[in-house]
Amino acid sequence: MLFYAVLIYATRSPDVTTNRGAVMQQKPTDLSMDAYWMPFTANRDFKKSPRLIASAQGHHYFANDGRKLYDGFSGLWTSGVGHCHPKIVAAVQHQVAEMDFCMGFQLGHNSAFELANQLTQLAPEGLDHCFFTNSGSESVDTALKIALGYHRVRGDAERVRLIGRQRGYHGVNFGGISVGGIGANRKMFGANLINAVDHLSHTHNLQYAAFSHGQPTWGAHLAEELEALVSLHDASTIAAVIVEPVAGSTGILPPPVGYLERLREICTRHGILLIFDEVITGFGRIGAPFAAQRFGVRPDIITAAKGLTNGVVPMGAVLVSDDIQRAFMQGPEQAVELFHGYTYSGHPLAAAAALATLEVYREEDSFAQALALETLFAEELHRFDHHPMIIDVRNFGLMGALELAPREGAPGARGLEVHKRCFWEENLVLRNSLDIIQFSPFLNSRPTDIRSMFAAVRRVIDALT
Numbered sequence: 001m002l003f004y005a006v007l008i009y010a011t012r013s014p015d016v017t018t019n020r021g022a023v024m025q026q027k028p029t030d031l032s033m034d035a036y037w038m039p040f041t042a043n044r045d046f047k048k049s050p051r052l053i054a055s056a057q058g059h060h061y062f063a064n065d066g067r068k069l070y071d072g073f074s075g076l077w078t079s080g081v082g083h084c085h086p087k088i089v090a091a092v093q094h095q096v097a098e099m100d101f102c103m104g105f106q107l108g109h110n111s112a113f114e115l116a117n118q119l120t121q122l123a124p125e126g127l128d129h130c131f132f133t134n135s136g137s138e139s140v141d142t143a144l145k146i147a148l149g150y151h152r153v154r155g156d157a158e159r160v161r162l163i164g165r166q167r168g169y170h171g172v173n174f175g176g177i178s179v180g181g182i183g184a185n186r187k188m189f190g191a192n193l194i195n196a197v198d199h200l201s202h203t204h205n206l207q208y209a210a211f212s213h214g215q216p217t218w219g220a221h222l223a224e225e226l227e228a229l230v231s232l233h234d235a236s237t238i239a240a241v242i243v244e245p246v247a248g249s250t251g252i253l254p255p256p257v258g259y260l261e262r263l264r265e266i267c268t269r270h271g272i273l274l275i276f277d278e279v280i281t282g283f284g285r286i287g288a289p290f291a292a293q294r295f296g297v298r299p300d301i302i303t304a305a306k307g308l309t310n311g312v313v314p315m316g317a318v319l320v321s322d323d324i325q326r327a328f329m330q331g332p333e334q335a336v337e338l339f340h341g342y343t344y345s346g347h348p349l350a351a352a353a354a355l356a357t358l359e360v361y362r363e364e365d366s367f368a369q370a371l372a373l374e375t376l377f378a379e380e381l382h383r384f385d386h387h388p389m390i391i392d393v394r395n396f397g398l399m400g401a402l403e404l405a406p407r408e409g410a411p412g413a414r415g416l417e418v419h420k421r422c423f424w425e426e427n428l429v430l431r432n433s434l435d436i437i438q439f440s441p442f443l444n445s446r447p448t449d450i451r452s453m454f455a456a457v458r459r460v461i462d463a464l465t
């Protein structure tokens with residue numbers, strides 16, 4: 001069985017083929033689409049012409065209509081070593097037959113402890129403890145709660161303010177949308193967001209930093225806004241700052257040179273915790289285990305998910321410094337130290353998937369593979385620098401974005417058109433966030449596939465009106 005799986009994985013080599021005039025009707029005639037309320041999807045538009053996937057293998061999806069599509073987004077930033085990696089599949093299959101579930105409150109199992117050990121080894125030095133969640137959103141809310149709790153257990157209960165950043169994405173739970181900086185994700189729930197929150201400015205600037213290769217040289221001064229917030233609120237009221245080291249969901253905003261370093265200095269000076277949300281940037285996406293190592297800046301807390309299990313089973317993790325965790329370890333020994341946890345924290349299937357994923361990363365040297373692909377990826381992306389339809393090109397590691405000029409009066413229309421035309425005409429899956437086309441290639445992509453993917457994107461963008 002395993003041999004068979006390996007064979008399929010190895011023989012379905014990725015390629016990008018065109019498919020102009022594809023059959024648009026994919027769904028079985030008796031399948032009603034009404035009941036399923038899809039996440040972050042234009043439901044009514046999607047259901048008119050559904051894009052349905054039947055299976056996934058290696059670098060490809062297979063659509064309901066039989067077409068083989070190249071996955072230019074490696075899942076949803078999740079599946080860096082390819083879909084249905086045989087080693088991860090086998091680990092999960094084995095685990096489900098051995099122990100499907102184990103209560104995680106006042107009970108434990110070996111894999112969760114082993115995984116925590118391995119993750120803290122992989123993490124920057126000093127992040128020695130790990131709390132498990134089931135998603136990036138839960139990791140973020142867990143991290144924010146740990147930050148608030150930390151100050152409180154140390155007798156600093158006034159430190160309750162949380163600082164996020166405009167254009168930050170930290171998932172969809174209440175903590176995450178409160179510190180997040182995406183208007184559309186906040187406005188419906190605005191009245192009940194967390195109150196004591198402030199935001200730094202985002203670091204994207206078309207005038208000074210458009211078409212930057214990697215980190216822009218402009219923008220480090222924006223970190224000084226944290227000093228301004230400290231003056232306004234007083235450091236004694238601020239618990240933590242949370243940022244994505246490279247903002248992902250709002251269209252790849254790499255940190256200006258020196259920016260993260262400056263944030264670190266200011267946080268340290270004022271006793272404010274620094275949280276890096278590494279749900280995307282963790283596990284090789286930018287050529288290192290975590291962005292913290294790539295940028296040489298150590299936060300106090302890291303949130304992770306996605307690449308932790310290669311997307312195979314939902315799981316998230318919060319990596320916490322020894323200082324923080326130790327602060328909670330007081331009071332009577334029989335008492336629970338942190339009143340927080342999920343039924344599925346450290347779930348056996350997720351832990352098995354994660355352990356197998358970490359093994360694959362080591363065996364295939366995935367993070368070094370990703371690093372080696374960066375130059376080619378950046379070159380291909382920046383071939384669009386002078387395209388009349390493109391107003392910015394941004395990249396860092398294996399994260400990239402092409403920003404299209406919006407169609408007058410219809411922001412987002414061109415971006416969605418590119419996504420759909422790639423799917424129907426080019427057998428290519430990409431993601432758009434409004435008019436920003438995003439790329440998240442596999443850590444083990446073949447260079448020829450990266451080139452073919454960009455050739456396909458060029459055909460689609462050239463045809464836009």
Ligand SMILES: Cc1ncc(COP(=O)(O)O)c(C=O)c1O
Nearest residue numbers: 135136137169170171277279280
């Ligand atoms: C930086 C960041 N944080 C949090 C999340 C939320 O993760 P999830 O969708 O698993 O809840 C995401 C998802 O893309 C993310 O990019």
